[in-house]
Each structure stands twice: as structure tokens, then as C-alpha cells.
Amino acid sequence: MTHKLRAEYGPQGAAGGVKSWHVxxxxxxxxxxxxxxxxxxxxxxxxxxxxxxxxxxxxxxxxYMHETPHLQGSHPYS
Structure with missing residues (x-):
């Protein structure tokens, strides 16, 4: 499964900048x-x-962390 990030804007819309990113x-x-x-x-x-x-x-x-597979050996304790 693959994902993307999508922007949430505040009351001013895109002109006001990104309020938060969602997956x-x-x-x-x-x-x-x-x-x-x-x-x-x-x-x-x-x-x-x-x-x-x-x-x-x-x-x-x-x-997202629950849906994203972690590569074996990428963590120092694996």
C-alpha cells in the first residue's frame, strides 16, 4: 500500500499556507x-x-506507522 501527504489549509485557504499535512x-x-x-x-x-x-x-x-512496513534490519534492535 502506498500513501501520499495532502495539505489542509486554514480559513484563508492555500494563500494562508498549510495548517497541517494529512496522510x-x-x-x-x-x-x-x-x-x-x-x-x-x-x-x-x-x-x-x-x-x-x-x-x-x-x-x-x-x-500511517501501523500501515507502513518496516524493513528488517533497519532498526538497531531487529
Missing amino acids: VRDEDLSTALCGRTMPDDAETRPEQEWGTGLRCCQQCGSL
Whole structure:
């Protein structure tokens, strides 16, 4: 399963900047993992940008971590 990041904007829309980034599945770009409906014109970024300092939805992040496979040997205790 692959994912994307989608932007949530504040009351000023895209002109006011991104309020938070949400994680969506590639199969449904309109619904974030947290259940929020994402607008069709929301900026989209690759999932590799999750965890790079972007302000992300905590609930989406938690659910994303459960859906994302971890590579064996990538953790010092594995």
C-alpha cells in the first residue's frame, strides 16, 4: 500500500499556507487516514516527506506507522 501527504489549509485557504499535512492512501486521495475529507485542489506530496519536519496530523501519523512496513534490519534492535 502506498500513501501520499495532502495539505489542509486554514480559513484563508492555500494563500494562508498549510495548517497541517494529512496522510491518504493512493486508492482514495480524498479521505485522510484520520477521516478528514481532503479537497480536490489540496497540495499533494510524496509519502517520503512524512517525518521530515512538516506539521503533520498526529492521528494520521500514528495510523500511517501501523500501515507502513518496516524493513528488517533497519532498526538497531531487529
